[in-house]
Amino acid sequence: VTGNPFDSHDRRRRFDDPDLTRRILDQTSGRACGRAEELLGGRWDGMLAAGDQELLMGHLDRCPACRELSLILDRLQPALPGLAEREPGPAFTARVLARTSRRQPVPNTRYPGRLERLAERLEHGLRRLWQRPRFALEAAWTAATLAALLVWGPLAPADAPDQAANLVRSGSAAVPELVTRVQQLKDSALLVGREVFGPRLDRLEQRVSRLTARAEHLRTEGLALWRSLTGDDGPDDQTDQNRRDDQRPPADE
Amino acid sequence: MDDRTLYERCLDGDELAWEHLVRRYQGRVCSVAYSYTGSDEEAMDVAQEVFIRVWKRLDSCRDPERFAAWLLRIARNACLDHLRRRKARPPAQDVPAEDLASLADPGKRPDADVQARDERDVLEIAMQRLSPINREAILLKDIQGLPLEEMADMLDLPLGTVKSRCSRARVELARIVGGLIGPGPEAEATS
8 A cells, every 4th residue: 555544635646546437437337438429529519518518528637538539629620611612623613604604594583483484385385386387377267267256156246147248249349348447457456456565566566567568469459350350340449548538537636 | 792682683694693603602512512422523513513403493592591501402412413323323344343443543532541641631531431421411510511400401300310410420520530640649648
């Protein structure tokens, strides 16, 4: 036995022997290093309770392995954010931009995604329909069917077939009447178009004007054909013009 | 300029804003991609893919204040997709097993001889030696600085699980680093 057995300080020092602690722990709960590691790993988040902190410090004072681990962890904590970025090189940005920026910008809509995609699909579908080669033919068939429905359909006025028949019987005299009605239709369409389409009105007006010119051309040719076939003079151009002028609404003063 | 403003300008089609956003985050995305792939070349490819995905889905970021977290989530998904593809892809040609060792990149592979003692190199090697789950935890929490709640949401795990995973990952990383840099003076004195 070494030391003075009556010296309380010396006695405490001997009883504090780490070997004694290890021997006791080996026969009871086992070493506490596992629990210390749990706390060491969680210490970075700053959520270690005061009691846990005290117990951990007590363990670190006596366990060199855990103290070593703690020192490494203390060095790692400030170093890890340094890995947050990795320089990809100057060509990277250019490559990414080349593959992205050429697209149309994404509109900032209130309902991102759905409405935008729906409108895109609708526009695409209409454009494809418009560009089909047989679109004009199909549109003509549809117009003819609609006209037939208007004349002979269940909602048509009772005298509609008679009016249509009279129109056909009147021959060349009906042509100026038709042109006048087309003109009226054009004016109504422009009125509606001005309200609905706004800025696209100019283009629409140009198209309708071209259509009217084409109808006028057809009328002239039709009259010439009629005259050559029947020998009938038909209504002269001047009379047609006067009739159209009479039916136009007066110009604003 | 903050992320929200940049994001909104990008939505309006401002290409300068998009360029700025790419420059701001390309380093982080490359770092994430490198952590998953372990290869600079693959990391660049994946990072490029990430930004293209982001551009295509730019209008689907619900909270522009958390743009970085949203970007990291896309980056993580792209990396996992890449790893799945890599796993499924057969090798271009058969390589005899004995030749594989000579093909390995000695500086970057987990089982390579560690020559570099630079702190960053040591950390990168240690990261590559971590188990994938622990590497992801360190990457998202301690490197990219995501809050625990954000991580739990991203990984679809309970908050407690994420906390304990981070804790274990740090200890594993510290052990690996300790192994790489050798015993400290205290351990040497003890032994």
